[in-house]
Amino acid sequence: MAGLRNRPEWQFFAVLPKADPVLATAWWLLLLLRGALPAVFAIAMGWLIGAVQHHDELAGPLTLMGTTFILLQVLTPVHQAVSANLGSRVAAWLNDELARACVEPPGIGHLEDPELMEDLTVAREFDRGQTGPPMYMNVDFTATSLVEMVGGIAAAVVLFGFSWWAPLVLVVAWSATHWLLRESGVWRDRNTSEVRSAQRHADYAYQLAVEPGAAKELRLFGLAGWAVERFTERRRRLFELQYQATRLRERPMIWSLLIVAVANGVVFWALGSAAVGGSLALDRLVVFAQVAVGVSSIAFGGLNWVLDGAAAPVVAVRKLKPAMAPAGALSDGAGPAWSGGGSSRGPVEIRIRELSFSYPRSERPVFDGLDLTIPAGSSLAVVGQNGAGKTTLAKLLCRLYDPGSGSIEVDGVDLRNLDVDGWRSRVAAVFQDFLRLELSLRDNVAPGGAPEADIVAALADAGAGDLADLETRLATGYEGGTDLSGGQWQRVALARALCAVRQGAGLVLLDEPTAQLDVRGEAAIFDRILTATRGVTTILVSHRFSTVRHADRICVLEHGRVVELGSHDELMALRGRYRTMFDLQAQRFTAEVDEEGMSYDTL
Numbered sequence: 001m002a003g004l005r006n007r008p009e010w011q012f013f014a015v016l017p018k019a020d021p022v023l024a025t026a027w028w029l030l031l032l033l034r035g036a037l038p039a040v041f042a043i044a045m046g047w048l049i050g051a052v053q054h055h056d057e058l059a060g061p062l063t064l065m066g067t068t069f070i071l072l073q074v075l076t077p078v079h080q081a082v083s084a085n086l087g088s089r090v091a092a093w094l095n096d097e098l099a100r101a102c103v104e105p106p107g108i109g110h111l112e113d114p115e116l117m118e119d120l121t122v123a124r125e126f127d128r129g130q131t132g133p134p135m136y137m138n139v140d141f142t143a144t145s146l147v148e149m150v151g152g153i154a155a156a157v158v159l160f161g162f163s164w165w166a167p168l169v170l171v172v173a174w175s176a177t178h179w180l181l182r183e184s185g186v187w188r189d190r191n192t193s194e195v196r197s198a199q200r201h202a203d204y205a206y207q208l209a210v211e212p213g214a215a216k217e218l219r220l221f222g223l224a225g226w227a228v229e230r231f232t233e234r235r236r237r238l239f240e241l242q243y244q245a246t247r248l249r250e251r252p253m254i255w256s257l258l259i260v261a262v263a264n265g266v267v268f269w270a271l272g273s274a275a276v277g278g279s280l281a282l283d284r285l286v287v288f289a290q291v292a293v294g295v296s297s298i299a300f301g302g303l304n305w306v307l308d309g310a311a312a313p314v315v316a317v318r319k320l321k322p323a324m325a326p327a328g329a330l331s332d333g334a335g336p337a338w339s340g341g342g343s344s345r346g347p348v349e350i351r352i353r354e355l356s357f358s359y360p361r362s363e364r365p366v367f368d369g370l371d372l373t374i375p376a377g378s379s380l381a382v383v384g385q386n387g388a389g390k391t392t393l394a395k396l397l398c399r400l401y402d403p404g405s406g407s408i409e410v411d412g413v414d415l416r417n418l419d420v421d422g423w424r425s426r427v428a429a430v431f432q433d434f435l436r437l438e439l440s441l442r443d444n445v446a447p448g449g450a451p452e453a454d455i456v457a458a459l460a461d462a463g464a465g466d467l468a469d470l471e472t473r474l475a476t477g478y479e480g481g482t483d484l485s486g487g488q489w490q491r492v493a494l495a496r497a498l499c500a501v502r503q504g505a506g507l508v509l510l511d512e513p514t515a516q517l518d519v520r521g522e523a524a525i526f527d528r529i530l531t532a533t534r535g536v537t538t539i540l541v542s543h544r545f546s547t548v549r550h551a552d553r554i555c556v557l558e559h560g561r562v563v564e565l566g567s568h569d570e571l572m573a574l575r576g577r578y579r580t581m582f583d584l585q586a587q588r589f590t591a592e593v594d595e596e597g598m599s600y601d602t603l
């Protein structure tokens, strides 16, 4: 039973009533009715012939035939409409499930776990129509295939009226055609890793060609023709593979044709001899001959093929739900909303002890015994080569991951013992890949709400005071909406953090907060950031030493450990890594005065 429940088809059918119980019931009823109608029509025809032969009343059989015929015509489009609606609801249900599974875990490990990526891609993209038909079509295809299956079974049931063996022979023979498709590899080969990989390549090349993100470089590097060529070639390869997969192979084809021909020959021969021998009247012969033909609609197993595509996203979503929860879990924070040692406002002291951390499924530790203390209210700049672990440190401080071993303490309390939401409400962060909400400027600066005076002041501190009206939506495509440049967006992200500081954040994390600002803007803004975050514990990640040097202390990260720690002057005097990096960058900043006679280079 558990095995049956785990089957993809079962999971697919189980989702239908969850998506919409009323539509699912209507869908099944219509399906059964449509499946049964051809057999009823055959019976009605036999009845009519019998009535003509015996000079009986024709109204009954004619009414039944007419009604069946009309129902056959009318129910098809009605069922299609129900299928389309049910399919859309199944897609919405799956999308909701996936959204919840992605959003509910407090950490983010489940979204960065390579083992979950394939299912996540299937679950995310199933309704875009690129890897297969969208769900509303899949439900319709499933309905059509099931109607045929039910039709074949109904015909076989009626054929029992002739003999017990005839329907069995025909059902077995026509079922052999399923084996034909399976042996031809239709289902198996269509979903091989080679086909999936070809599909991925074709999709990628297509996206390169049609999406605006790649448009600039494609043109600049003369790659436009290459992208189209690549797409065409990859797609051709995909079609070739799909053709190979769906091509019927000779041997199983000959065998199943033979079986079907023999079985039908035997049954029709028996029907014929019974009729000639006088044991089967014309009216019954007509019925049984029709249903004997009708059994053929169970042939070829199109249903399996259709269900394969329809069930894949259901299986992926249902698999992801239980897999994501532990991957994104954090150890339980036992404390109340804020259970740090200090007050619920004001700066916090951070103490990192023997911290080790590796990303999920990664052998290589990012940190291996990191020790670092950041006194309350001080600022610390973190520098180091690409990949040194600066962003990872910020993620750990936001408690998007828990450490592998060691600890991060806030005012003497292990971060794992703090309530996650309570802690996060005390952290203001700007990440390199910061959030750009398609909402008003006001909501971008204060997504959780804040007094207007704080929003306006935060925008001014971030140098975005005159960017736009607070109610302007920061996205094109909306009435009065506008998009911003990269640097302008960065100012909005900074304003969001600075607004949170005004709301009482105790830790500010700035990961490359001025990377997209022009030099003039950076120098001006950085002074304002320092003023606005004065007295708040601030961690600044930056490759710009003009920014870094203003921090109270600077730490150089290398191979998961702190290799240098001190003020700018102390580290310069040390003549170590920091000095080398600083001097290298300083050589590129020789011009200290611009054409307007103003000095911006603060190195």
Ligand SMILES: Nc1ncnc2c1ncn2[C@@H]1O[C@H](COP(=O)(O)OP(=O)(O)OP(=O)(O)O)[C@@H](O)[C@H]1O
Residues within 6 Å of the ligand: 112, 359, 360, 362, 366, 384, 385, 386, 387, 388, 389, 390, 391, 392, 393
């Ligand atoms: N989601 C992830 N899964 C696996 N490994 C990751 C992930 N994110 C980062 N890493 C790895 O962890 C290491 C540290 O990455 P991190 O982003 O913290 O570096 P960084 O110092 O911020 O680099 P940069 O200066 O380029 O921003 C790198 O080797 C990186 O490849």
